[in-house]
Amino acid sequence: xxxxxxLTIADARDRLRAxxxxxxxxxxxxxxxxxxxxxxxxxxxxxxxxxxxxxKAADSRIKTGDAPAMCGIPVGIKDLFCxxxxxxxAASRILEGFRPEYxxxxxxxxxxxxxxxxxxxxxxxxxxxxSNETSVYGNAINPWKVxxxxxxxxxxxxxSAAAVAADLCLAATGTDTGGxxxxxxAFTGTVGIKPTYGRCSRWGIVAFASSLDQAGPMTKxxxxxxxxxxxxxxxxxxxxxxxELPVPDFEAMLTGDIRGTKIGxxxxxxxxxxxxxxxxxxxxxxxxxxxxxxEIVDISLPHTKYALPAYxxxxxxxxxxxxxxxxxxxxxxxxxxxxxxxxTQMYEKTRAEGFGMEVQRRVMIGTYVLSAGFYDAYYxxxxxxxxxxxxxxxxxxxxxxxxxxxxxxPSAAFGLGEMVDADPVEMYLNDVFTxxxxxxxxxxxxxxxxLDAKGLPLGLQLIGRPWEEGALLxxxxxxxxxxGFVSKPEKWW
Amino acid sequence: xxxxDLETARKVAHLARIAVPQENLPALAQELSQILTFMEELxxxxxxxxxxxxxxxxxxxxxxxxxxxxxxxQAKILSNAPDAREGFFAVPKVVE
Numbered sequence: 001x002x003x004x005x006x007l008t009i010a011d012a013r014d015r016l017r018a019x020x021x022x023x024x025x026x027x028x029x030x031x032x033x034x035x036x037x038x039x040x041x042x043x044x045x046x047x048x049x050x051x052x053x054x055x056k057a058a059d060s061r062i063k064t065g066d067a068p069a070m071c072g073i074p075v076g077i078k079d080l081f082c083x084x085x086x087x088x089x090a091a092s093r094i095l096e097g098f099r100p101e102y103x104x105x106x107x108x109x110x111x112x113x114x115x116x117x118x119x120x121x122x123x124x125x126x127x128x129x130x131s132n133e134t135s136v137y138g139n140a141i142n143p144w145k146v147x148x149x150x151x152x153x154x155x156x157x158x159x160s161a162a163a164v165a166a167d168l169c170l171a172a173t174g175t176d177t178g179g180x181x182x183x184x185x186a187f188t189g190t191v192g193i194k195p196t197y198g199r200c201s202r203w204g205i206v207a208f209a210s211s212l213d214q215a216g217p218m219t220k221x222x223x224x225x226x227x228x229x230x231x232x233x234x235x236x237x238x239x240x241x242x243x244e245l246p247v248p249d250f251e252a253m254l255t256g257d258i259r260g261t262k263i264g265x266x267x268x269x270x271x272x273x274x275x276x277x278x279x280x281x282x283x284x285x286x287x288x289x290x291x292x293x294x295e296i297v298d299i300s301l302p303h304t305k306y307a308l309p310a311y312x313x314x315x316x317x318x319x320x321x322x323x324x325x326x327x328x329x330x331x332x333x334x335x336x337x338x339x340x341x342x343x344t345q346m347y348e349k350t351r352a353e354g355f356g357m358e359v360q361r362r363v364m365i366g367t368y369v370l371s372a373g374f375y376d377a378y379y380x381x382x383x384x385x386x387x388x389x390x391x392x393x394x395x396x397x398x399x400x401x402x403x404x405x406x407x408x409x410p411s412a413a414f415g416l417g418e419m420v421d422a423d424p425v426e427m428y429l430n431d432v433f434t435x436x437x438x439x440x441x442x443x444x445x446x447x448x449x450x451l452d453a454k455g456l457p458l459g460l461q462l463i464g465r466p467w468e469e470g471a472l473l474x475x476x477x478x479x480x481x482x483x484g485f486v487s488k489p490e491k492w493w
Numbered sequence: 494x495x496x497x498d499l500e501t502a503r504k505v506a507h508l509a510r511i512a513v514p515q516e517n518l519p520a521l522a523q524e525l526s527q528i529l530t531f532m533e534e535l536x537x538x539x540x541x542x543x544x545x546x547x548x549x550x551x552x553x554x555x556x557x558x559x560x561x562x563x564x565x566x567q568a569k570i571l572s573n574a575p576d577a578r579e580g581f582f583a584v585p586k587v588v589e
Contacts, residue, residue, distance in 0.1 A: 101569040197549050211549060240554045309534045320509060327510070329582050331573035343587050348512035360511055364521070365528055367509040368497075381535050383545030388538065390549065424524060425531045441549030466550065 004029035006167045009073050009224040016062050016072045023072030027055040027116050030074040033168045034118060039493040042163040044079060044137040045087045045120035058114045070231045071114025076163045076172035079120045080127055081107045082204040090206040091135040092125045094354025095332040104204025105236045106215045113231045118169050122159025125356045127180055127208045130430035132158025134358045139416050142188055143489040146454045149415040154184030160218045161188040165489060171219040171228050175205060177212045178311055179434025182446035185218055186408035186459025189448040189487060192218045193225045196466045197441035198243035201236030209318035212438040222447060222477045226250035245467060253470035254477045259293030264401040268304035269433060277452045278407045285405055285449055285460045288482035299401060301392040306385050307436040312428060313369050313382035320366025326354060390440040397465050403475050406433050408446040408459035433461060443469045445476045448485040497525040
């Protein structure tokens with residue numbers, strides 16, 4: 001075993017450019033690690049042939065001396081991204097056998113930058129879940145383990161987080177609708193950033209809730225997040241919500257200097273039931289930023305407690321509309337029909353067989369809140385509350401706050417199966433600190449900041465001003481250096 | 494607490510075009526009721542005079558010429574269909 005799979009993107013890039021290592025060697029190390037990690041169930045579609053072919057091409061390109069930073073870097077792609085000719089199922093039975101004839105813009109940008117796709121990564125079905133337990137492929141498993149239990153890597157980007165934490169790839173793509181990049185990053189001791197809504201094209205990414213969905217990188221370090229995010233961002237005429245703004249050199253903005261910046265600590269995030277360890281982690285994080293020269297300011301985001309219920313109106317409403325396309329006609333699964341079954345039975349049976357329980361639940365809730373007579377009471381009210389939530393952030397930014405520090409999750413990773421008997425709302429509470437960011441369209445980053453008493457990673461979240469991912473990454477970079485988190489899960493798989 | 498009765502649950506399932514067996518309706522109705530109760534926390538918020546959000550970033554959607562930009566890919570479009578015949582998607586008989 002060469003251990004090349006354990007490199008960061010930044011180190012691998014430098015060594016590739018120095019001619020010290022080849023992309024083929026990096027790729028082979030990752031493929032070997034993936035082969036030995038079947039127990040984690042992180043990679044669900046393997047593409048070693050594509051990987052080696054791209055690695056060879058990357059090696060030639062690097063030799064010409066004109067290769068972008070991601071050239072030759074082996075990455076995993078969340079199953080939510082459509083990848084040409086390669087199964088793209090959103091972890092759902094309803095897309096069984098679907099092989100897109102096209103490539104999502106984000107994965108195409110990575111491919112064109114020379115990144116090497118190792119395969120597709122496990123996730124919650126249609127990105128609906130916070131534990132990767134709704135996947136048609138079965139649970140992805142967290143490489144962190146402290147007792148006999150298998151722990152969740154979080155969700156929905158659970159496979160991405162598990163793969164990065166276990167060094168099966170150098171980095172992975174994720175998507176985040178209510179916390180699906182940041183919560184799994186926190187549960188696995190990795191870094192995940194959701195950029196500002198509109199930074200990354202959503203074209204070719206299976207849609208969940210279009211006004212909330214954003215893609216982002218999941219990496220081992222903040223620097224890697226900066227490098228990979230840069231390759232993923234940019235305007236795309238095929239997504240009318242993708243913004244026409246220049247993408248700055250995020251890595252160059254990691255100066256390590258945050259003197260004079262104002263960091264807000266929102267009092268509404270201090271939940272009554274918050275575990276002492278999380279509260280201490282948060283306080284320590286604020287202290288570290290203060291030591292680095294930032295000013296820590298107590299702030300108020302008064303509508304925070306309404307973010308989760310607003311989210312669980314808006315996201316299912318959009319999902320019920322987006323998922324209407326799965327009708328058994330154009331792609332994916334179609335139920336076997338009985339004699340006399342017409343087109344309505346075909347739709348109803350196909351969708352009952354193809355969608356898992358959580359997806360069915362959300363589609364039905366969305367259908368209900370959009371139905372005549374309830375639209376105003378639920379959907380329109382939720383959209384008004386969303387306006388107020390966004391206004392809360394605008395107000396604190398107008399007061400000069402540069403970034404906001406919060407915990408990333410209300411707990412460390414929990415055991416798979418432990419939430420089976422919980423009602424759906426309890427699972428939704430996982431997103432309590434992250435979901436506001438999607439509703440307000442802001443950039444947010446989760447990074448590991450310590451271990452709990454059992455030895456499991458805990459993460460902090462930084463929320464930035466719109467389009468200021470560079471400054472946000474720089475603050476995260478400072479926090480990362482100060483907290484000195486270097487722990488890795490011990491290999492048991 | 495919001496109560497979704499069996500008849501409403503059946504209606505919602507049908508609107509969503511998802512077949513739900515009769516025996517599963519009570520559990521579904523109960524779950525939907527729980528979620529709606531949770532959503533009703535929103536009723537505490539004063540939203541008088543607040544505009545419902547339509548776009549999270551203040552942007553005008555771009556316009557372009559209303560013209561054909563792509564096409565001629567029938568085989569690609571049909572390649573994933575569960576049942577494609579003679580260049581069309583095939584479905585059960587719709588009109589008697």
